[in-house]
Amino acid sequence: MQNWVYSFGGGSAEGNAELGELLGGKGANLAEMANLNLPVPPGFTITTEVCKEYYEKNRSFPDNLRDEVEGALAKVEILVGAKFGDPSNVLLVSVRSGARASMPGMMDTVLNLGLNDETVEGLASQTGDTRFARDSYRRFIQMYGDVVLGIEGQAFEDILERYKEGKGYLLDTEMNDDDLSALIDLYKKMINKSLGTPFPQEPEEQLWGAIKAVLDSWMNTRAITYRRLHDIPEKWGTAVNIQSMVFGNMGNDCATGVAFTRNPSTGERSVYGEFLINAQGEDVVAGIRTPQPIIKSNHSSINDDKFSMEDLFPDVYHQLTEVMTGLETHYRDMQDIEFTVQKGVLWILQTRSGKRTAKAALRIAVDLVEEGIIEKREAVSRIDPVALEQLMHPALDPEAERNILAKGLPASPGAASGSIVFSADRAEDLAAKGEEVILVRAETSPEDIHGMHAAKGIITSRGGMTSHAAVVARGMGRPCITGAAEIKINEEEKILLINGEKIPEGSILTVDGTEGEILKGKIPTIPPNLTGDFETLMLWADEFRSLKVRANAETPDDARVALSFGAEGIGLCRTEHMFFESDRIIAVREMILADDVSGRKSALEKLLPMQRADFLDLFRIMDGRPITIRLLDPPLHEFLPKSDAEIREVAEYAGATFENLRARAADLHEANPMLGHRGCRLGITYPEIYEMQANAIFLAASDAFDRNISVDPEIMIPLVGSGKELQILKLLVDDVAVIINRDREKKILYQVGTMIELPAAALRAKEIAETAAFFSFGTNDLTQTTLGLSRDDSSNFLDSYRQSEIFLNDPFASLEQKAVGELVSTAIERGISGRQDLKLGICGEHGGDPKSIKFFHDKGLDYISCSPYRVPIARLSAAQAALNKIPSD
Amino acid sequence: MQNWVYSFGGGSAEGNAELGELLGGKGANLAEMANLNLPVPPGFTITTEVCKEYYEKNRSFPDNLRDEVEGALAKVEILVGAKFGDPSNVLLVSVRSGARASMPGMMDTVLNLGLNDETVEGLASQTGDTRFARDSYRRFIQMYGDVVLGIEGQAFEDILERYKEGKGYLLDTEMNDDDLSALIDLYKKMINKSLGTPFPQEPEEQLWGAIKAVLDSWMNTRAITYRRLHDIPEKWGTAVNIQSMVFGNMGNDCATGVAFTRNPSTGERSVYGEFLINAQGEDVVAGIRTPQPIIKSNHSSINDDKFSMEDLFPDVYHQLTEVMTGLETHYRDMQDIEFTVQKGVLWILQTRSGKRTAKAALRIAVDLVEEGIIEKREAVSRIDPVALEQLMHPALDPEAERNILAKGLPASPGAASGSIVFSADRAEDLAAKGEEVILVRAETSPEDIHGMHAAKGIITSRGGMTSHAAVVARGMGRPCITGAAEIKINEEEKILLINGEKIPEGSILTVDGTEGEILKGKIPTIPPNLTGDFETLMLWADEFRSLKVRANAETPDDARVALSFGAEGIGLCRTEHMFFESDRIIAVREMILADDVSGRKSALEKLLPMQRADFLDLFRIMDGRPITIRLLDPPLHEFLPKSDAEIREVAEYAGATFENLRARAADLHEANPMLGHRGCRLGITYPEIYEMQANAIFLAASDAFDRNISVDPEIMIPLVGSGKELQILKLLVDDVAVIINRDREKKILYQVGTMIELPAAALRAKEIAETAAFFSFGTNDLTQTTLGLSRDDSSNFLDSYRQSEIFLNDPFASLEQKAVGELVSTAIERGISGRQDLKLGICGEHGGDPKSIKFFHDKGLDYISCSPYRVPIARLSAAQAALNKIPSD
Secondary structure (H helix, E strand, O other): OOOOEEEEEOOEEOOOHHHHHHHHHHHHHHHHHHHOOOOOOOEEEEOHHHHHHHHHOOOOOOOOHHHHHHHHHHHHHHHHOOEEOOOOOEEOEEEEEEEOOOOOOOOOEEEEEOOOOOHHHHHHHHHOOHHHHHHHHHHHHHHHHHHOOOOOHHHHHHHHHHHHHHHOOOOHHHOOHHHHHHHHHHHHHHHHHHHOOOOOOOHHHHHHHHHHHHHHHOOOHHHHHHHHHOOOOHHHOEEEEEEEOOOOOOOOOOEEEEEEOOOOOOOOOOOEEEEEEOOOHHHHHHOOOOOEEOOHHHOOHHHOOOOOHHHHOHHHHHHHHHHHHHHHHHHOOOEEEEEEEEOOEEEEEEEEEOOOOHHHHHHHHHHHHHOOOOOHHHHHHHOOHHHHHHHHOOEEOOOOOOOEEEEOEEEEOOEEEEEEEOOHHHHHHHHHOOOOEEEEEOOOOHHHHHHHHHOOEEEEOOOOOOOHHHHHHHHHOOOEEEOOOOEEEEOOOOEEEEOOEEEEOOOEEEEEOOOOEEEEOOOOEEOOOOOOHHHHHHHHHHHHOOOEEEEEOOOHHHHHHHHHOOOOOEEEEEHHHHHOOHHHHHHHHHHHHOOOHHHHHHHHHHHHHHHHHHHHHHHHHHOOOEEEEEOOOOOHHHOOOOOHHHHHHHHHHHOOOHHHHHHHHHHHOOOOHHHOOOOHHHHHHOHHHHHHHHHHHHHHHHHHHHOOOOOEEEEEEOOOOOHHHHHHHHHHHHHHHHHHHHHOOOOOOOEEEEEEOOHHHHHOHHHHHOOOOEEEEOHHHHHHHHHOOOOOOOHHHHHHHHHOOOOOOOOOOOOOHHHHHHHHHHHHHHHHHHOOOOEEEEOOHHHHOHHHHHHHHHOOOOEEEEOHHHHHHHHHHHHHHHOOOOOOO | OOOOEEEEEOOEEOOOHHHHHHHHHHHHHHHHHHHOOOOOOOEEEEOHHHHHHHHHOOOOOOOOHHHHHHHHHHHHHHHHOOEEOOOOOEEOEEEEEEEOOOOOOOOOEEEEEOOOOOHHHHHHHHHOOHHHHHHHHHHHHHHHHHHOOOOOHHHHHHHHHHHHHHHOOOOHHHOOHHHHHHHHHHHHHHHHHHHOOOOOOOHHHHHHHHHHHHHHHOOOHHHHHHHHHOOOOHHHOEEEEEEEOOOOOOOOOOEEEEEEOOOOOOOOOOOEEEEEEOOOHHHHHHOOOOOEEOOHHHOOHHHOOOOOHHHHOHHHHHHHHHHHHHHHHHHOOOEEEEEEEEOOEEEEEEEEEOOOOHHHHHHHHHHHHHOOOOOHHHHHHHOOHHHHHHHHOOEEOOOOOOOEEEEOEEEEOOEEEEEEEOOHHHHHHHHHOOOOEEEEEOOOOHHHHHHHHHOOEEEEOOOOOOOHHHHHHHHHOOOEEEOOOOEEEEOOOOEEEEOOEEEEOOOEEEEEOOOOEEEEOOOOEEOOOOOOHHHHHHHHHHHHOOOEEEEEOOOHHHHHHHHHOOOOOEEEEEHHHHHOOHHHHHHHHHHHHOOOHHHHHHHHHHHHHHHHHHHHHHHHHHOOOEEEEEOOOOOHHHOOOOOHHHHHHHHHHHOOOHHHHHHHHHHHOOOOHHHOOOOHHHHHHOHHHHHHHHHHHHHHHHHHHHOOOOOEEEEEEOOOOOHHHHHHHHHHHHHHHHHHHHHOOOOOOOEEEEEEOOHHHHHOHHHHHOOOOEEEEOHHHHHHHHHOOOOOOOHHHHHHHHHOOOOOOOOOOOOOHHHHHHHHHHHHHHHHHHOOOOEEEEOOHHHHOHHHHHHHHHOOOOEEEEOHHHHHHHHHHHHHHHOOOOOOO
């Protein structure tokens, strides 16, 4: 038999903190506190199962809910010694929603429920405070009218204002008892007129109306949106908490407040909170009055003319701090507490783990370990890996004023200010002159990379969280906003249009990549600090993880950053990305545009010494750590010159005619370059390209040997779909190695492996593994091909897809496990059946995503590789995966 | 113990016709004939296993081969009563290659092997014909020098010519015995000079040289190319046949010839062949002299001054026709026979199944059944389904002269002539005036369809066998050549450049889509004839097949053609293809370019009546047969207007501004449209589009009801990757059906299903099948996504891939079974686990490919659907699959 209702209060409860799924966070903690014999006003919780039933039964209540609620209410009446709806000794209750996770989109609270024309007078005589009683009733009618009956709060405010005007009052406090009665009548009339029915006088009816309103709010638009944004499943449902009222507004010996057991911003171990005398709870949140601090030392400039609770209510203060310490010790985490003081008596209305900044989270976790309250593994488990991003990029000063011009997707966190420019070249030019610039483009392509590198921040009007701009910016650690649909770029006139406002090139804007906000002018930033608690916690994380963490890096800068963040190797060195500097990309273009072997060879000869030097640099920096070098894999469209000027430049450089090159570029145009002539297909058709690259790798390795640098190159063949392709190309690499080892009298050890990024490769993994020393899952492309979804083009409909719950997560951010994940599993299984000691890694964007990392850990991969700036996230996620602390979908 | 050599002759043989794999076709049939006690010159066959060993052992012979060859040679010596290398009674042999399948790329024949300076004089005295002996020796030296020693035949011809000049001879026959001796010396000297070693005098050495040459020729470039083009595996290897010589050139009682038991061109039951008196076999093939007919009635105008064999050698003729009848009865198929008459004695040198045209194949198969020689199932099994294409399109008159300008891929068979034009609009304009035009484009896109329809033939300089042009042309039955790389189109000057020749617009060309040849001028064609034997055989095929055959068709014309070819329904009606006429595509473009719901609805209102009328037409034509209607699935790039003029046109039509539309078109540009915002993604984001289409379908069905036409619509949702997508869209369709059924008081039955064309869909087939009434495999897209291979862009490297044997077949022509096939199997298995009565079909290009059809049959699909012109091929292939007569890879 299902229990729909759980009671609490009077030193015991039917539930406890373990029952969060059933009772919601608030309900479970109220029960827990009651069990701890803390002063919790008695009440009961209607479970989340009721919410599920309610929706399954087309918004009707389960059969015996009414009986259970009546029973629970009777218990409360006994504990409080008052009766619901009895004017002679009235019990009032609050009704609040309470989901498993905090849900700002939902109905919040109805207070003072149970008041009506009769009980209000009863309350007046009981408390001896007619004004208090009537004001409570007035507030109740407004609150209930608003959140249950759906009448806008403004309608009540208008009546109040008109009434005060009519009386010539300025302040609410000027109203006397009769004024309040009059106002109550006006409110009730307005409701009757609006709805055609009177304001419900029957407390039972009020209660069920409020319960229904809470349940209905689970499916309102704001709640749905919030759930989608925070990956909260609809099926969780909400609980409803009904609790006897206590009053912080019955006089100056009453108060209400909010307190954290530690500073949620810094993590400092010190009570942090504020309170209001003679007020109800929502007054603190609403910010109508400025609250006072709880402890003396916490005075901020804005309220140091007030006295602290420590000064004003020393006894209650003492009791409160004891309760807080007790709660923190009990819950073994920093708590966020709501309390009310009624006539000098302290009541605790809520406790929960307090939200905190990443910085505070680290400090609190480390402190709790040092205080002996939690163990390292728990400290490591508690930190949200993604929140670390906050710490890794310069952040805007939270105190600064923000003038938001437009919003986009928070594609790469951090913040930067600078003058806006509309082309990569212009960005480079100005940056070379020492100017800080923000690059604004419709979208970016690899040929913008020099400009992105030169820029301090990037804004694009198109693209999603995994667009080229987003991926590259994250890789570079540049703050970036993508998909800022409100902005229009007029490149010709060099003007940015935002909602009608014309912003010329050179204007100063600030990019807040963490929030996705484009701000006017320069906002001051604060620098990151990755030592101290951060470092401590990362080292603890390393103790628990079994997955190795590498970085995707090509340039010496990237490699150094990766190392500083703890990368244990390079998991993806994209050789074509080594050629984006202007003197190099032109040679790459010459090679791609060459229409015969000799033309390609001439370009390759120019590239060989550059690659050789690059590899030597990387070998030196990585100092014996493994480096997975992917041979050329350009989807051609990323490299083809687009303008006539660029073609002319290549023609001059290559000694070819403009017309020929233009014709060749047109020939090379592909309808779907992602599925085109790229990856190992280039190696098969133009073996001289991979030959040059193999030469560069082995010559550099040989150079490194001569300098006593040890090397561990893993040569990776991209876009393989069959064993035969890999066989052919491994042979080519082996042949080069044999010659160089012979000519230079070396014994360079290396491995040849492949990316698994096509469904065909996953399915044919056994035959491929027979030739491959390692697999590295290219989950970006595997996602694109498995789902038939272009990363560059899906932003148009991905949002619809998430709204319709077709995708629960962006599949380019978090691995889609039903299809893509199955292929990964299949490839692992079959790969190992083809070669027992197959090394397994992953080098897509998913290597930096906690949920995906959990998946990779569970599948037994050897390492993950991600962009340098996500390495700490990956280290922590890998530890949490090993500790089994990341929830699955 | 392996037997390397199989002897035959003297009324028995060690092998027989069953051993084709081991002995090659020629060797197996020689053995068979010897067993039948036919007059076969004794000899032996070196098996294909030797060839395999030879290559495995780095081109060296198996250990005991020499012994076995010596033994077999000794047996021949006994049977013939002569000795190899013995001048007093010399045995001469021929050496021929003989693979399982006929291989024109390989070494053919060395005759008269065993002759040297001594045996030639022995042969002279034995035969009493010095001239014959010396001429045989001279020919042998030339033949051996050419095919074994690698000296070009021209070198010998030059010597001969110079010698004759010196002597003042005009004809070979003017040379006397001494001249021949002198010539033999000159030949030998030239060889000695070229190679630095003398011509081998030792018959043993000659023999082993020839055997080695046959084996080596298995890996020459021509053979490799031929194998690749005809899907012949390298591992098959070739056999070598060594046979005692008989001579058709020992006088006027000698002859040699070739004969078919039935006419290979028409299939008529009548000996068909020719012979030469006093000649060796290769003279017939070489065409140096004009041969004479075998039977009287067969005189053609070119040789009716000659007498037939029937007249000249009545006894031998009688014996030959008896042998032929016997062989045909024995082999139960039309035979192609080579024979030699030596001194009035008939020898049979070879028999094999005769090559024949598709027309002849049908007639012979039908006749053999009627003659009681084979059963219907065998007749059905014997016809090459692909060869039927020859019959289905007008073909060029084979007698006409051909002036080949360039070659391309034979993308769509048949032939057509007309004036060339370079744009679809121009094609339409001229066709409207009654002109026959050939459309020449770099490549085509859907907006060229009206021009392709208007054109008689299509040529593109880019694209492969499955490019847009190829697919559409095959669907329309238009001959088409794609990837004609030699041609360059200068659209501005309206000139076609072929190898330097400028061909202006309006010039007349002929497209031979069967051969892939572009011909100058107009070549006369002959019309197809699909009744008679064709019809008979197709009806027999229908008796055996279990797969249903449907067609991919949208227009009334296509639907009617499909029905006439025996389609049992429409398996794919691409609704967007119903909009290519100019007044319709503009509305489609308006819809695509609309930037809000109201804009789309306005365009959709224009489209609704058109679609409704189209569907009614189809319902009427298909008369109750199932029609699978795919809702809109355009990869946007196929539909976006490209030029400003087109945008302006749409703007005018839609009442929008040019600038807005241009901006919107730019917004909609996709990097990889194949993986972009298309298929059901359009239905999810813009439900009003699918709503309009569902309305059009149900309104048309209701219209059909009113006219007493029965309907069986299957509504297909494209590009589904998850159950949820299909759920959402099925609900949408169902809602429309409910409303129309209610409003029009009908009970329209219909099904909703999906295409399986993404790896994700195949893997998640169970959840999808829970909502889908049917699956139709879209193997084109499934191939693209599984292999990561763009159909439009792969022609650049597919050839390299086939050469490297990465792909054995073009994966867009014949289903790649290792990965794509596995996904199809997985989807079937999981689909059925989700819904037991799931209907299964396939509607990709592979529906017309025999190997793929075998795969689909084996997997238990319900139907296949292909372009109308491939329906007969599909019917026959389905029957052969059921009879298990299609070989697997």
